[in-house]
Amino acid sequence: MKLTRRGLLPLLGIPALEFLPLSRTAEKPAPEPLRTRLMLGGDVMLSRHVGRLARAHHDPAFPLRDLSPVLQPADIAFVNLESPFSDRGPIVERGMVFKAEPAMVAALETAGVDVVSTANNHARDQGARGVEFTLDWLRGHGIAVAGTGKSEEEAHAGTVLERNGIRFGFLAYTYDQSNGNHADVDGRIAVMDLDRMREDVVRLATRADAIVVSMHAGREYSPKPNPQQVAFARAAINAGASVAVGHHPHVIQPWEHYGSGVIFYSLGNLVFDQFQRVDTQRGALAEVIFEGPKLVESKLLSVELVGTAPRLTGESKPFAEVSKRAAAR
Numbered sequence: 524m525k526l527t528r529r530g531l532l533p534l535l536g537i538p539a540l541e542f543l544p545l546s547r548t549a550e551k552p553a554p555e556p557l558r559t560r561l562m563l564g565g566d567v568m569l570s571r572h573v574g575r576l577a578r579a580h581h582d583p584a585f586p587l588r589d590l591s592p593v594l595q596p597a598d599i600a601f602v603n604l605e606s607p608f609s610d611r612g613p614i615v616e617r618g619m620v621f622k623a624e625p626a627m628v629a630a631l632e633t634a635g636v637d638v639v640s641t642a643n644n645h646a647r648d649q650g651a652r653g654v655e656f657t658l659d660w661l662r663g664h665g666i667a668v669a670g671t672g673k674s675e676e677e678a679h680a681g682t683v684l685e686r687n688g689i690r691f692g693f694l695a696y697t698y699d700q701s702n703g704n705h706a707d708v709d710g711r712i713a714v715m716d717l718d719r720m721r722e723d724v725v726r727l728a729t730r731a732d733a734i735v736v737s738m739h740a741g742r743e744y745s746p747k748p749n750p751q752q753v754a755f756a757r758a759a760i761n762a763g764a765s766v767a768v769g770h771h772p773h774v775i776q777p778w779e780h781y782g783s784g785v786i787f788y789s790l791g792n793l794v795f796d797q798f799q800r801v802d803t804q805r806g807a808l809a810e811v812i813f814e815g816p817k818l819v820e821s822k823l824l825s826v827e828l829v830g831t832a833p834r835l836t837g838e839s840k841p842f843a844e845v846s847k848r849a850a851a852r
């Protein structure tokens with residue numbers, strides 16, 4: 524026989540009603556908010572020498588295989604995908620116009636990457652068709668896309684991933700979408716515009732509980748964010764985003780707690796074939812933890828690129844947290 528507390532108390536001669544409020548709280552403690560762990564990475568380029576190395580290893584997942592045990596367990600793993608996919612034309616082994624062979628999507632899949640930014644200066648390297656092929660190819664492999672779309676509206680709508688009952692929304696923007704190769708503007712790639720981004724964040728907040736804004740911007744190889752990065756990232760947090768995550772400089776830049784959010788100005792390279800400098804062969808993963816929809820913890824993990832493939836260094840390198848005055852300069 525199953526006796527409820529309410530049913531048992533009168534049997535013991537205790538007036539049940541007096542105890543009801545107490546027993547109710549004792550029986551149903553407020554549930555602890557679930558923790559959701561996001562891992563955010565910088566530039567991933569799957570063309571040129573990265574592709575050549577993967578083919579030499581007969582393993583298209585080669586670039587992110589070593590890092591898979593780190594990215595895979597995260598609730599959400601995010602990177603910036605710097606190279607569009609295309610199934611046309613010859614394999615690209617050099618130069619500044621990137622093309623990833625379709626098979627290279629295995630690198631993202633194997634590492635458990637859930638969502639990528641495709642808004643960057645190489646988004647149009649495989650032309651208008653490449654923009655669309657990349658979208659379809661990623662989605663067909665279960666990877667969500669932020670920053671580009673089949674229409675301008677879609678590029679600015681963002682994408683939402685639900686984890687632990689919390690809806691995490693991602694938006695992505697780039698300072699430039701043509702890399703000097705196109706004179707016109709393709710609306711299907713979201714470019715950085717403060718007012719438009721604010722509108723996007725506010726609109727996305729109606730279908731997401733926490734928002735991450737990705738920003739492809741800054742001066743290449745510069746250790747400090749430029750004014751455009753600082754203004755854009757802070758505006759994103761002010762508009763309601765919890766995290767602003769930057770890439771494109773190919774080197775690590777400072778980060779800061781700002782308002783109720785956190786800003787990583789540049790995470791540097793994650794997968795790239797830039798061997799000419801030491802600092803382009805280092806990068807960072809940002810680990811961001813939410814309790815329910817609330818950002819509660821963030822830290823950076825140092826990675827080194829060994830022959831284009833990142834590994835955790837294990838060193839607890841102190842990453843500079845930028846002071847508000849320094850960032851504003």
Ligand SMILES: [Zn+2]
Binds near residue numbers: 643644645739770
């Ligand atoms: Zn870039």
